[in-house]
Amino acid sequence: MRILAKNRGKTLLTVLFSAISVIYILPVVAVVLNSFKLNTFVKTNTFDFPNSESFAGFANFEKGMTFGNYPFLNSVIYSVIITLLSTALILLFTSMAAWYISRRNSVVCKIVYYLCIFSMVVPFQMVMFPLSKTADRLNLNSPWTIPIVYLGFGAGLAIFMFAGFVKSIPLEIEEAAAIDGCGPVRTYFSVVMPMLYPTMISVGILEIMWVWNDYLLPVLVLDINKYRTIPIHIQYLKGSYGTVDLGATMALILLSIIPVIAFYLACQKHIIKGVAAGAVKG
Amino acid sequence: MRKKKVSGGSTLRKPLVKWGWFFLGPVLLAFSIGFVWPFIQGIYLSFCEFRLISDTTFVGFENYIEVFKDGSFLHSFWYTALFAITSLVIINVLSFMVAYALTQGIKGSNLFRTVFFMPNLIGGIVLGYIWSMIFDGILSKWDTSILLESKWGFWGLIILLCWQQIGYMMIIYIAGLQSVSEDMLEAARIDGASQGQTLFNVIIPNVMPSITICTFLSLTNGFKLFDQNLALTAGQPYIIQEGGTVIKTTEMLALNIYNTFYGQSASAQGVAQAKAVVFFILVAGLGLMQLAFTRKREVQQ
Secondary structure (H helix, E strand, C coil): CHHHHHHHHHHHHHHHHHHHHHHHHHHHHHHHHHHCECHHHHHHCCCCCCCCCCECCCHHHHHHHHHHHCCHHHHHHHHHHHHHHHHHHHHHHHHHHHHHHHHHCCHHHHHHHHHHHHHHCCCHHHHHHHHHHHHHHCCCCCCCCHHHHHHHHHHHHHHHHHHHHHCCCCHHHHHHHHHCCCCHHHHHHHHHHHHHHHHHHHHHHHHHHHHHHCCHHHHHHCCCCCCCCHHHHHHHHHHHCCCCCHHHHHHHHHHHHHHHHHHHHHCHHHHHHHHHHCCCCC | CHHHHHHHHHHHHHHHHHCHHHHHHHHHHHHHHHHHHHHHHHHHHCCEEEEECCEEEECCCHHHHHHHHCHHHHHHHHHHHHHHHHHHHHHHHHHHHHHHHHCCCCCCHHHHHHHHHHHHHCCHHHHHHHHHHHHHHHHHHHCCCCCCCHHHHHHHHHHHHHHHHHHHHHHHHHHHHHCCCHHHHHHHHHCCCCHHHHHHHHHHHHCHHHHHHHHHHHHHHHHHCCHHHHHHCCCCCEEECCCCCEEECCCCHHHHHHHHHHCCCCCCHHHHHHHHHHHHHHHHHHHHHHHHHHHCCCCCC
């Protein structure tokens, strides 16, 4: 009897969660529906399917390409460049630094390590004004140079996570390499780095998610008239007109979340693992 | 064994000394540009009056006095505190319940987990616009808008944040729940504990580390919220007080600081930087307090 009741409870839970899951994806469904509607119907008939009267076809997507006086494709390209370059820089340099800090363990290294941990509790607003001025003066205001700023501001969490892993690698492996005549550089690149790949995936995913979605840092650092990332572009749609074409906005939002969802479905396991590993920072 | 480690350490350590610039150099350079220097400069500038960063006058604590006389800052402080605490409670209760249900071995758990985590990948600005469309779609039926009534702005942002973060916290809770040992649960069952008793007396004390992390994260996330706030309401609706101060009713701390720096009446950048320092102390302090408070209640393993 009890087992029967328990099974019935489980089935009920499955039904309940199925319903909640459907509600959970409704906002995304609403974006899809409204991206095919004429602007005037988005506000009044937000949750209806497009009908013969309100259906706009792909007009919203076509309009979205040049909407807001800025080509949407450019912002996609800049977002991709900035995200990939920043992530690559962070993975390469912070893993090197974390290994060096853990192995060398000198006073300077300890200071750098604690500074990194400290930087994780500092909100961006604290440094944003001086940082944007410094970046301007050093000409770090283009998509090719802003990754240096990301490396600087994002170093804390990455070094923290890499150092945590490096401590669990037995010294004997590196000793063997040293005895066989490897210098530190060779030891790092041919022995240590391959062992760090799983951590690199976790850190990389966190950095990709951060940089791709970040709004405030690029809007303050980049030269906005020339370079806009996707979040900047979407935010500036509202600023550039009095009234915004909601249909076209939803089309752009749909285009910008499709790659994110595809990325998620493709590497879901790694993403969830990476996020759980990086749960020390908000 | 011990001796070997020490000698081994030094065969590794010695050659490292020469290579410091190679391994640490790039990060140190970027870290100085991206964090250390702006941080120091930020503290210094909070004691200065300036229009250009190269032309500053030292004014002592004057900016800080201004900060605490600024009605809009005080309003955003209380608003943020209320928001952070409300969202902390709702998000943690809901995500714990979801995590608990999804670790009972029900059918489709993996699919539900995938769905609940998905919104966490969408950026704050995009989230704001998605939800402002939805809320306006609903509220227009009653001839109002999320931009017109601050209570809708508040609860709208809570709903948005729940949608974004429940899945994230759920992942941390699931990891915690899965680490509760099967032996302990069995012992509770044999002792005749009901499901409720098991939950409150065995499971919750044992997932205290996860609860620590999640409360800490949701509190600081609530305090640091910016993108979602900017994209959903940007502080609207505004009210004008008798003295002429404009209060943006749904403006949170981070947005208030941003507006003081870059808003239309941005003349007091020293004050804005002082606000940023206060904000930093608040966020860092809260994090430390929260940690100390919840650590005490953790079960010693």
